[in-house]
Amino acid sequence: MSHSIFYLLSFVTLLFALLVVFAKNPIHSALYMVMTFFSITCHYILLNAQFLAIVNFIVYMGAIMVLILFAMMFLNLGKETEVQKPIYLKFAAVIAAGLLMLTIFAAIKKTDGGEISGLPINDIGLVKNLGKTLFKDFLLPFEIISILLLSAMVGSVLLAKREIN
Amino acid sequence: MDIYFIIEKLILISAILGVSLLIAMYTTLAERKFAGFFQDRVGPNRAGPWGILQPLADGVKLFTKEEIIPTNAGTFLFVLGPSLSMFTACITSAVIPWGPDLTLFGKTVALQVADINVGILYIFGVVSLGVYGIMIGGWASNNKFSLLGAIRAASQNISYELAMGLSIIALLMVTGTLSLREISIQQEGWHWNVLYQPIGFLIFLICSFAETNRTPFDLPECETELVGGHHTEYSSMKLGFYLFAEYINVFVSSAVLATLYFGGYNFPGMHLISNPNVVAILGVAALFIKILLFIFFFIWIRWTIPRFRYDQLMKLGWNILIPLSIINIVVTGLVIILKQ
Known part of the structure; x- marks a missing residue:
């Protein structure tokens, strides 16, 4: 099936x-x-x-x-x-x-x-198990990826920002 | 799979679909009646006593009108647009718990089509899908006004989805579950989430208005600037589908608001009644009273507050609602930690 x-x-x-x-x-x-x-x-x-x-x-x-x-x-x-x-x-x-x-x-x-x-x-x-695994066994990689995503976000905002004057 | 299970779910799905279509039908009449009241007019009163046959008359009118598909429009996508709008409006109600369990012939019947454990996210996903109907229809019309309406709908939808998602995160921190059934059960006995999350509720409410394209957020079909917006080129029942989908969305949004923040099917004095079937029936009635009050609120706002300007709409979304919802998350987290 x-x-x-x-x-x-x-x-x-x-x-x-x-x-x-x-x-x-x-x-x-x-x-x-x-x-x-x-x-x-x-x-x-x-x-x-x-x-x-x-x-x-x-x-x-x-x-x-x-x-x-x-x-x-x-x-x-x-x-x-x-x-x-x-x-x-x-x-x-x-x-x-x-x-x-x-x-x-x-x-x-x-x-x-x-x-x-x-x-x-x-x-x-399932949400509960996935969350527990992410925050217990893979905490460091998870945090590092979060920082990577955050820096990418800041970078894209900086690139998209128009220069004043 | 059990044949009774399938029959039970089929009956439930048909009942919910029928009720949502019926309520959407009469919301159109209620809207026009209230509009008349707010503007010191009578409102529609020709078809039947007090105009109660007006929705039927409107339906017959829309069905019998000439179908026009513009020469340069993409035919398939032109038809797909309104169909998709209607479809996404109808499937949201699948995860809403309409009442406590009924016991019929010795079997427990759950008054909910599907209790998936990511219920809130499902609603959020379907809501974000709703914009495709407008975008596809607006683009396939091959008309500049329709295209502008579609583009407005897309940018508005994305902007308000962010704030909506952030307000849901704060709610999740309080409830600790994504299942709508568990959230309903938790709110028994005046533990309504609106008392714990007043700001989150306000943000969610504003975003619901934006996601259903209701005034003051109906910029995609702003008739003073865009003729008819995304449905300028539509006629007959395809136009009817767009208009009708909006009313189904109002009904479903009201149901979601009532379930997430206003106690769902819970009502005062629920524990005093011992018969579970009576509780279930009264619970359904309580939920529908809450839903009708929210629908009235939607209508009330529409005929009271004028439409935003486009830059005001974007400013409200990005500069006010998103920072406010982030602050709400931080405050909620602090309160939860301090209480432990």
């Missing part, structure tokens, strides 16, 4: 991820990305990671994608304004993408397609 749901969800996720790339219209692309995030949220629910699922839902679908759409609506992207990249850049992009594909294929070939299993401890995804 859970295996077939997993395969269906993975198919949907990959389908929408591909549509993000193939869609002609940037706004459609962004909407497909919303759907991709939604199917990733469903993956988290399948793993019984409720907190991660809902946070992924709020942060990525509710905030980040709204901001991206918001910015895109201002840009008025159309065929006329599309910038054509120089030919050497296109070649470089093709080679880089080919190398990435090679790496991914190599990585996939190494892994064995064994049993798909859930999380090692099945209730770790």
Whole structure:
């Protein structure tokens, strides 16, 4: 039961991820990305990671994608304004993408397609257990990441701030 | 899975959906009646006695109007916009506990569709999703006024979501749980959260107004500047969906406010009644009285306070509400530590 749901969800996720790339219209692309995030949220629910699922839902679908759409609506992207990249850049992009594909294929070939299993401890995804683990076993990394995020936030505010006079 | 379980939940879902649609229908009439009262008019009184058939007449009118899809609009997204608005408005009510457990035929029936242990975050997530309907519809209309409405909706939604989230954090510090059912149980016997979190309640209330796009925050459809805002190009029932979704949102926001801060289904003298079924029925009635009072409050504000200017709206969100809610979190934390 859970295996077939997993395969269906993975198919949907990959389908929408591909549509993000193939869609002609940037706004459609962004909407497909919303759907991709939604199917990733469903993956988290399948793993019984409720907190991660809902946070992924709020942060990525509710905030980040709204901001991206918001910015895109201002840009008025159309065929006329599309910038054509120089030919050497296109070649470089093709080679880089080919190398990435090679790496991914190599990585996939190494892994064995064994049993798909859930999380090692099945209730770790619930808010209470996750909070306890974060604040007991992983306190230092957690705090360091918080400081990193805070400094990134301060940095972005500084960059976005307009110079007076 | 038990077949009775599925039937029970199906009945509950249909009942909640029906009740929310019915209340939303009559909120439109109540709004126009109260608007008439506040402006010294009579209000709608032609359809049926005291105008009680007015919502039906409006519905028939909207259904029978001509459907217009603009030539240059993206057809799929144009239809998706209002549908998504309606959908997100309807799914929020899934985690609200409508009353204490009923006992029917020797079985316990929970008056809540889903008791997930991240209930508040679910509501928060769905609320933040609500803006997609407006954004998609406004963009797909291929109209500058609609686009401006959509952009306003997006920026307003993001700004007020932050303050709303911060006020929820302060509430969580007091309750210690994310499940709406447990929060309702904790508030029994006048331990209403509004008494512990008055400032948090105020911030949450203001943000609810902003998230439902009600006056004084209805900048996305500001008719003096933007014709009709995001629904300028819409006609017939697609317009009806946008308008109707707003009223469902008002109902659901009122239910969330009543559950989180005003004691949920608890009522004074609850422990005096011994029969659990009577308690459950009275509890549902108490919750609905609270919800109706909040709906009245929404209407009252709409016809009393004029619309903000856009810079005032942003200033209120970022310069006043967010610092205030951070101070609220700090004070709440200090009080909790001192009490221990």
